[in-house]
Amino acid sequence: MYEFKPLDYKSKSEEEMIRVSNEILENCSSRRSIRDFSDKKFPREVLENVIMTASSAPSGANKQPWTFCIVEDPKIKSEIRKAAEKEEYENYHGRMSDTWLADLAPLGTDWNKPFLETVPYIVVLFKRVYEDFQGEKRNNYYVNESVGIAAGMFIMALHQAGLATLTHTPSPMNFLQKILGRPDNERAYLLLPVGYPATNAEVPVLTKKSREEVIITI
Numbered sequence: 001m002y003e004f005k006p007l008d009y010k011s012k013s014e015e016e017m018i019r020v021s022n023e024i025l026e027n028c029s030s031r032r033s034i035r036d037f038s039d040k041k042f043p044r045e046v047l048e049n050v051i052m053t054a055s056s057a058p059s060g061a062n063k064q065p066w067t068f069c070i071v072e073d074p075k076i077k078s079e080i081r082k083a084a085e086k087e088e089y090e091n092y093h094g095r096m097s098d099t100w101l102a103d104l105a106p107l108g109t110d111w112n113k114p115f116l117e118t119v120p121y122i123v124v125l126f127k128r129v130y131e132d133f134q135g136e137k138r139n140n141y142y143v144n145e146s147v148g149i150a151a152g153m154f155i156m157a158l159h160q161a162g163l164a165t166l167t168h169t170p171s172p173m174n175f176l177q178k179i180l181g182r183p184d185n186e187r188a189y190l191l192l193p194v195g196y197p198a199t200n201a202e203v204p205v206l207t208k209k210s211r212e213e214v215i216i217t218i
Contacts, residue, residue, distance in 0.1 A: 054154035060141030
């Protein structure tokens with residue numbers, strides 16, 4: 001049984017709630033996924049603070065079923081790039097359906113992933129499907145949901161800190177567990193290059209769904 005304590009909560013006026021929510025909406029709407037990164041370095045402390053922000057996410061039974069692996073060694077980044085590009089080449093040349101490829105075509109993506117070596121850091125988010133206590137397997141609960149929430153918080157915390165990322169999923173991602181020497185109870189969930197946008201970075205002009213399309217009141 002956990003020890004309980006009074007909730008530390010400070011209420012806001014309705015006017016302040018509206019103002020703050022509008023500011024959050026405006027700020028978050030400016031976030032973009034990018035594929036053109038600078039090699040400019042930034043303090044590792046920033047990345048660790050962002051990771052710990054993500055790790056404050058809610059999780060099933062408070063199991064916190066995630067591991068954030070920071071990769072900064074150029075040799076390992078190069079190894080990850082080669083393995084990722086191998087899988088992506090297969091995806092773009094047979095694994096993906098024609099419909100999938102047609103949906104990707106307007107974005108101009110392909111199997112080449114040079115940004116994996118350009119960025120100062122790669123973060124690989126692993127989900128912990130169970131815990132190993134002296135050879136005994138103990139379940140984690142709602143693992144995908146919990147790790148998905150943490151991933152979202154990581155992405156937005158990075159944006160707030162002035163950095164950019166991309167949710168890269170070179171499926172299958174088993175190679176990441178092998179390259180990074182992670183235990184059997186961990187599975188790669190997302191590969192996230194982290195850095196500043198390149199000075200010449202461009203993003204597609206996209207339209208997000210409207211309030212009427214997203215929100216239903218019953």
